[in-house]
Amino acid sequence: MTIAIPATPAPAPRKFGIDFSKPVLLLFAAILLVLIVMPVSWLVFYAFSDKAGGFTFDNFRQLVTDAAYLDPLLTTFELATLSALICCAVAAPMGWLVSRTDMPLRRTVRLLVTASFVTPPFLGAIAWELLAAPNSGLLNQLYREVTGAAPDSHLLNIYSFSGLVFVISCYTFPYVFVLVANALDRTPGDLEDASAILGARPWDTARRITIPLALPAVLAGALVAFLQAMTLFGSPAILAMPAGFHTMTTKIWSLFQFPPKPELAAAASLPLLVLTIILLRAEHTILGRRSYSVVGGKNSQPRIVRLGLYRWVMLVAAMFVLMCPVFLPYFALLNAAFSRVASQLVWVGNFTFQNVHFVFYELSATQLALRNTFTLSTMAATAGTALAVVISYVTARKAIAGYRILGFLATAPVAIPGIVLGVGLFFTYTRPPFVLYGTLWILLIAFVTLSLPAAYQQMQSALHAVHPELEDASRILGATRLRSLWQITAPLLRTSVIATWCFIFVGVIRELSAAIMLFTSDTKVLSVLIYDLNESGDLAAISVLGLLMLILTFGIVALANSLRLGRGGARRQVAIG
């Protein structure tokens, strides 16, 4: 495949200067094609190839007949289903609490959910090892201390199927929460008002009006949670092996061990890809239907359900839920970072800076990984935002014929799980004409591709809020499209652009599943370094690096938030999902 760059721009139809928009747009379409179509094509090619390159169905036959592949497939399915159910059971009521009740500290709860959303799942899994490893875990030690139970009895065992389901749910429920809370925020209060006027008690209204209205969002959330759980690499990579099983993602990764079996890896990746596409179609249908039910009528403020004394009970319940993804794991990491022995509580006797010193002054991989992560985050955020701005502009303003294709291409990567994209990119860029493996470029491509759909959606909704008449005025006065974009639209979009930039930046810091396929020793990033340290059980060093990662992340999130608040806060909070 080649990138088509027109040698000369099309002749200018306008009086005032040349309009570069067409060539620019063609270029962007070409970029998207290279980003998405090439890796997927190679993936499909390999999946149907034998060792010699001939056509075969053998890879798939092996996939469904060999227990070594079938078991992970079934395990993954169970895992994703259970996680999705748990996420919905927890996140839907929480979304309702923060959106429709007078529970105290609702803003704080939203912020804490954001915190669990940006926490890398693999880091959460490692933190939960520190907490709930059956014997050395802090919570199990506490349990034995309190109950006087026998030395080898335990309350929790994180090295188990249910342990993995729990940890995955911890870091997947925000997806459901955001969908539900946003849907409820947007649902006008008219119907609830009507219900109240007709004499229904608040609980009845909630049960008969609010919940049915929110149900599509819950269903969509369940699908998204299922997808996340199915394609997650980080948590299973940490917990599944000690628990004695594989998931699809860890199996795909292990197929690259020497001697590599790329054909099988490709074949194992395809079901994930196909299933993702199907589920996303389903989600689209469900959410699409929901919008009919709330169209029309003047929006009124949603009615707030007064919980009375129960609001405190609910707050305690919400905080209890948030202990699992946030408070407890962060505490465990902080403890391990400054403890001589990771499984002991820090006290005067065993407090140490040794781990911090080791990470920053002895561990020679730290500096490079930090530099790579920072470079990649910055570059991916910049390139991704630029792509998202241009494409969303084109689709929102219907600037060229075929704008729909651009929009579709920008959304398409949402269907490609990180590890699948990693495998596809590995095939694409380890061979001529584009040998990018071993450079930061291949990681940049992966990160931009993975973050494009969400960035595009954010920018598109921001652009819809800016009426085209301002641009029209500018163009009537003779400016080219690019100039009016630059001088009129861009300043209006500044806040959204910065928010999108930060969003991508944070996403790149925590990315592991594509990075693990594409890194080389020179292009190692922080997440991969942490994964390597986990292999040898260097928990203290992991904790220090993990905290560093979290500080970096929250710094950026705080920056994004302060900028948004600085703009008056009139605009709805940018969806974190």
Added chain:
Amino acid sequence: MTKRFSKRDLLKGAGALGLSAFAVRAAAAPAAEAVTPALIEAATKEGKVVFYTAMDLQFAQRLGKAFEAKFPGIAVRVERSGAERVFTRIGQEYSANIHAVDVVNTADQAHCIVWKKNGWLAPYLPEEVAKHFDKKYYDSEGLSITTRILVSPIAYNTNLVKKEDAPKSFKDLLDPKWKGKMVKGHPAYSGTIMNATFEIARDLGWDYFEKLAAQNVMQVQSATDTPKRISLGERAIMVDGAGYLVIRYKEAGQPVDIVYPEEGTPLATGPSAVFKAAPNPNAARLLQNWMHSREAQQLIVDGARQYSPHGQTVEKPGVRKLADIRLMKEDPEGVYAQADAVKKRYAEIFKV
């Protein structure tokens, strides 16, 4: 200077004997090389060396720092992961034509057989190796040198298991009382475990592992992780793993102790090699040379608590002498031939 002189000498000698060029290439050991000022200068100009290793991270970094202190201006970048992952990594990078590694130190001799067959290694024989290393500890063509000798014993947490109750043999581990209390490394990640698995399967049979798997063993990746798990008290007994770390943790006051199993203790020697396509060829040779000097080798004894192949190193008390341990026989050719079969069989038995 020395280098050029000795090479010419060698060629002259070979010519005088009338050997064919092929025979010279196949059989001749390269001339032993000293650390010359010219080498140091060239290495310092390169300024860095990339060291892929399977040694435990703390010691690998310590070794790197010692090298940096000895030769200021050359930064050592340590890339640590399990030997089998190091092997995969190098294979993946080389097949994509990426030559990032200067010096490798693995824990699996079979890797060097592969690299040698691929023609990826550079011959380099440090002077001290020629003088003080037994011939079995380096390749006849100088392509790889054994840097460290390690054993994979059983070990236990002394808080959780009394000395008299501790298992004495691999067979003891099959006792139902240890069910759910053991941790084990994985041969697809660790070279030490790959060799240990090969040796145990050969000597005790694969059905031993089948019975062991029924004991509900916790599976981790690296041989350097199992000692950490028992020292944390996460599991009472380690089936295999880095014996040297158990010794280090014991010396640091942690509640762990070693058992050398009656059937014999698995043995793995960790070779190092310089790559032909090393991006920092001089720094690579300097590191390879220094790593096998008495100074660095003594550090391997004192600091890493592993065994050294260097004849002049002094044993540090507190660890059983290698000669006094009943060892299983290491078989690099066997591991080379069967590594894939071992991994496959292992995955079938332990499900991971």
